Amino acid sequence: MLASTAKPAPEAPALVVRGLSKRFGGVQALDGVDLTLCAGETMALIGENGAGKSTLVKILTGIHAADAGTVSVFGRPFAARSPRDAWAAGITAIHQETVMFDELSVAENVFMGHMPLTPRGLVDWGTMRAATAELLDRLDADVEPDTPLKRLGVAQKHLVEIARALSHDARIVIMDEPTAALSAREIDDLFRIVGQLKAEGRAVVFISHKFDEIFRVADRWTCLRDGRHVGEGAIADVTEADLVRLMVGRSIDQVFPKQDVPIGDVVLEVEGLSNATEFADVSFSLRRGEILGLYGLVGAGRSEAMQALFGLTRPTRGSVRIDGAAVTIRSPADAVAAGMAYVPEDRQVQGAVLPMGIRENLTLAGIAAGPLARFLSRDRELATTRRFGGRLAVKAATWDQRLRELSGGNQQKVVIAKWLAMEPRILILDEPTKGIDVGSKAAVHAFMSELAAQGLAIVLVSSELPEVLGMSDTVLVMHEGRIVKRLPRAQATPEAVVTAATGGGHA
Ligand SMILES: Nc1ncnc2c1ncn2[C@@H]1O[C@H](COP(=O)(O)OP(=O)(O)OP(=O)(O)O)[C@@H](O)[C@H]1O
Ligand SMILES: [Mg+2]
Structure with missing residues (x-):
């Protein structure tokens, strides 16, 4: 079953992206990006929060349409208008922000949108369960196909999502920060699977802010900065410091600015x-x-x-x-x-109000904090937002930009800023620094240290x-x-x- 679609035409690269551009309002998320990926290879796509990585993934999977540029998949021109087009072309992704259905079973989530049918057109539950069990088995996941998704923890849900990506039997598998919620053992399993996918002649795009993972799993790298391609090469030819310099545009010699403060x-x-x-x-x-x-x-x-x-x-x-x-x-x-204030791990569920702006999110916790907070003027709100958002290196077009329009890492920074702004x-x-790029991480650590000193x-x-x-x-x-x-x-x-x-x- 796996070998049939996985055989690439040996001449053509798995994926060729040329001049890809995408603008959201005033933000040029991608600006003429090129990328080449060969079958049997893992490409690390790196860049700061907001560099354009997820936008690229969303164009390749038919969630967004590009403004300009071309994509070809195994030598064939490709323009996905929907996730279905992407699956048909053999592209699948594990997205940074999961869309899953809590009320449905694991198997239904895995096969959502492409459930196997009986000759009479009904859902073939037996096949679906068996196929789900097989995929979960491959992942060494201790999860049953019939369990409702809502009973699973974050890490288990993530494994279900990985199983869903694998269920498409894709030739190009894109993983957008797949390890954020996984334990060390699950990460080992995931990397074993990446190795297996490569050996089967598939191509993998791997997005992560963790350098140890990049160096473990990737063969090549491509770096984006502010939506532009700023470099690519073989992993064997670079050091972590080289990649950091390319990503951030300068070197970062932070390494934990813990101040010794009187306790x-x-x-x-x-x-x-x-x-x-x-x-x-x-x-x-x-x-x-x-x-x-x-x-x-x-x-x-x-x-x-x-x-x-x-x-x-x-x-x-x-x-x-x-x-x-x-x-x-x-x-x-x-x-x-x-x-007390609590910055949750699962920012999607507990941390942020995605349809609201940064300023509103930041001042929300404060409003809840006390009666006086109601009298916060717009100016004060803006000053608070600037102070905390700025210190945490939140990257956004304006302070009123809606959270759902921010990159994953920037959403996370807003959630931290929101609770800090409450001055607990x-x-x-x-x-706190899950999914946050190296530069911003240093900013978060420095701010933590300063607040402790106070x-x-x-x-x-x-x-x-x-x-x-x-x-x-x-x-x-x-x-x-x-x-x-x-x-x-x-x-x-x-x-x-x-x-x-x-x-x-x-x-
Ligand atoms: N739906 C949208 N509407 C408006 N702007 C958007 C939208 N999606 C992304 N952007 C903007 O495009 C830019 C690139 O975001 P993207 O999510 O691709 O970054 P990323 O490299 O994946 O970052 P991270 O490491 O934080 O996940 C950011 O400035 C972001 O705010
Ligand atoms: Mg992203």
């Missing part, structure tokens, strides 16, 4: 926080000016514990004290009133070891729902943290 009094004390299944007995204290890193593997219960702390879910037991006084947090509004005393950041207390949930080690005063490690290790900065070596996170080295 103040305890602001937050969490004692014995537990729920029925995901975390148990989570206890820690947090001081003014302190950055507390919360490390663990995906599924260790970190996000779940933080969501309970913020009142998004109900813990079964546990107590919270703020400035020494017991507080009851039953809802996010209670948490906000107590001076306790800030919980869940994977007395903000921060919990940093991150699966990125260098980020946790680079930014934290204290590292807590969670494993299977429990805090298994507490390490002061000086003792938080990569070995110590990873060993604890994988369940080894219990005290």
Whole structure:
């Protein structure tokens, strides 16, 4: 089944893009972009947030129409007018922003838009289930075809999405930041699949802000900056620093601007926080000016514990004290009133109001914060938006641009800015730099450090070891729902943290 469509004509490259341009209002998202991709090859498409990567993907998959330029697929001219055209030409993509149907089953999601039919024209459920099971099996995914999608976690949903892309048996597979929600083991599986796709003569476009992944998986690279093609070549011929310079236009020598600031009094004390299944007995204290890193593997219960702390879910037991006084947090509004802010990992669902503008999104959390906030004038709002949006390097045409028109990474920055603009005393950041480019990442880290110096207390949930080690005063490690290790900065070596996170080295 796989071999039939995968055989390329050996002469023609899989994909040739010439002079591709696309403008959205005042923004030239793509400006004469060229790209060549051969069968059996993985191309890393790199560039800052807003460089035009996803726009290119959306044109290739028939979601947007190009203003100018040509595309050919295995030597044939190609202009997709709908996702269906793209599938027919053998192109499929795992998009950065997923469109999936929570109420439907895994199998229905995988085959949405191309369900197998019986001779009488009805949906062939048996075939669909079996094919879904086979695809999930290939991904080593522990997911059943009949499970409703809404029962799955973020990482599992992502695997379903990957299965959906593979279900098209495509000759060109595009992955737009596919690893953002995956655990290390799932990333290994994904890379194994990329290897398999290449061996079958398919071509892969891989978009990521993580250089270790790019160097692991890609053969060649193409770099976009402000919608223009600024370079391409073989991965073997470049270093990370070379690529950063091309992406950003200058070198970035940041590497975690953690300032040593005096750590103040305890602001937050969490004692014995537990729920029925995901975390148990989570206890820690947090001081003014302190950055507390919360490390663990995906599924260790970190996000779940933080969501309970913020009142998004109900813990079964546990107590919270703020400035020494017991507080009851039953809802996010209670948490906000107590001076807490939470930047969620899943910005699409919990973080942002996509149809609204940046300014509105940024001042929304503030409005919720207190009665005075109602009197915020437009000027003050704009000043706040400029300050926080600017510090976090949000790239947009205007401050009133709607969030859904921003690139994925810029949406993420707005969500962080929104919660910072509330000027909380306790800030919980869940994977804040996921999907954010190197330059902006440095901006986020610098701002975090500065706010800590001003007395903000921060919990940093991150699966990125260098980020946790680079930014934290204290590292807590969670494993299977429990805090298994507490390490002061000086003792938080990569070995110590990873060993604890994988369940080894219990005290
Ligand atoms: N539907 C739209 N309406 C208006 N502008 C848009 C739209 N989609 C994208 N843009 C703009 O086009 C530019 C390129 O965005 P794109 O999403 O392609 O960036 P990206 O390289 O994928 O970035 P990221 O790394 O953040 O995902 C950005 O300036 C973005 O705001
Ligand atoms: Mg993108």
